[in-house]
Amino acid sequence: MTATDELVAATSALSLDADGTSTKRLDVHMHICPPALHAAMTACGMGMPPVGTLKAAKDAMRSLGTQRGILSCSVPGPAAVAGVEEGRLLARQCNEEILGVVEEGKTEEVDLGYWAGTPNWVDVKGAIREIEWALDKPQRDRGVVGIVVVATYAGKLLGDPFFTPIWETLDRLEAVVFIHPTFAAEPSTPIAGTLPPFIAEFPLQTTRTAYDLVLTGTLSRFKNVRVLLPHAGGAVPVLADKILASLGAAGEGVGSALEDQTFGREEILDALRRFYYDTALSTGTVAMHGLAHFAQHDRVVYGSDCTFCTPTGVPQAMAQQLEDWLDSEDGRKSGLTRQAVMYENAQRLLL
Numbered sequence: 001m002t003a004t005d006e007l008v009a010a011t012s013a014l015s016l017d018a019d020g021t022s023t024k025r026l027d028v029h030m031h032i033c034p035p036a037l038h039a040a041m042t043a044c045g046m047g048m049p050p051v052g053t054l055k056a057a058k059d060a061m062r063s064l065g066t067q068r069g070i071l072s073c074s075v076p077g078p079a080a081v082a083g084v085e086e087g088r089l090l091a092r093q094c095n096e097e098i099l100g101v102v103e104e105g106k107t108e109e110v111d112l113g114y115w116a117g118t119p120n121w122v123d124v125k126g127a128i129r130e131i132e133w134a135l136d137k138p139q140r141d142r143g144v145v146g147i148v149v150v151a152t153y154a155g156k157l158l159g160d161p162f163f164t165p166i167w168e169t170l171d172r173l174e175a176v177v178f179i180h181p182t183f184a185a186e187p188s189t190p191i192a193g194t195l196p197p198f199i200a201e202f203p204l205q206t207t208r209t210a211y212d213l214v215l216t217g218t219l220s221r222f223k224n225v226r227v228l229l230p231h232a233g234g235a236v237p238v239l240a241d242k243i244l245a246s247l248g249a250a251g252e253g254v255g256s257a258l259e260d261q262t263f264g265r266e267e268i269l270d271a272l273r274r275f276y277y278d279t280a281l282s283t284g285t286v287a288m289h290g291l292a293h294f295a296q297h298d299r300v301v302y303g304s305d306c307t308f309c310t311p312t313g314v315p316q317a318m319a320q321q322l323e324d325w326l327d328s329e330d331g332r333k334s335g336l337t338r339q340a341v342m343y344e345n346a347q348r349l350l351l
């Protein structure tokens, strides 16, 4: 059997439920690197391979049996550029280029959507301006489903009061916000000398900003915003008990970073359960078991991280692992279903 035959066989297996019926797939977590971003990163000395073409994205969707894929800029996205005017220009260029790809790539079989990027949030006015443009009807009609942001800007986590005007805008526009980790300004030493530090740093960066949004009251104040965390929320589920314990005896009367607010244990847990969680690169039994016990079941959605996880066959193998677990006795007992995780939950979120 050739490699292509094996891929086709795997795709056929992915397209059927345990009972033989087919399941649609909606992938909320796909990346593409537009020419404008690649040029900017190269100019900054952050050279990355030109991964994430429309062809690569569509090939991945075809091999995974994905009907609808939501693209976003490869990190760091427009935040790669620090200058105000340059950052605003890059954000608009990236958004226009990927929206062009989305419009070009839609067919009867393949639907595409887009998480629009913003300039670095240090430029509050620029970020607000781009969010208002991206979430306006013409851009929504072209495929924008929400806004993608990185988990930290200039050392500030996303609950920092400096960013409050941006959250006010997102709330007013009832945005869906996809938070994605980005490369650390000063990455730590490669693991075993070869493994990139971001493998471990990305999930922890997501975790820090997620708890920051909860404990500053940002998530509670801006209830019209729905927030999606990648990679099963990083360490959000497994650190909940530790963080609650560290905040005070029995978690009662916990003081927040905002002096006029206090949160109890149940309020914190409720806020953590308001997040949506995708399954990108987190399809193992431990990660899924944790999500099933921690997250609201209608807020767990499928993501692949294509075309970022580039080794051949990895997205297919992880999708298979996820579906095998959902079909297993453990998965069935968890209450999560294949149809809900692979399609229906995200379809409701992104309508």
Ligand SMILES: [Zn+2]
Pocket (backbone or CB within 6 Å): 029, 031, 180, 230, 280, 305, 308
């Ligand atoms: Zn990603």
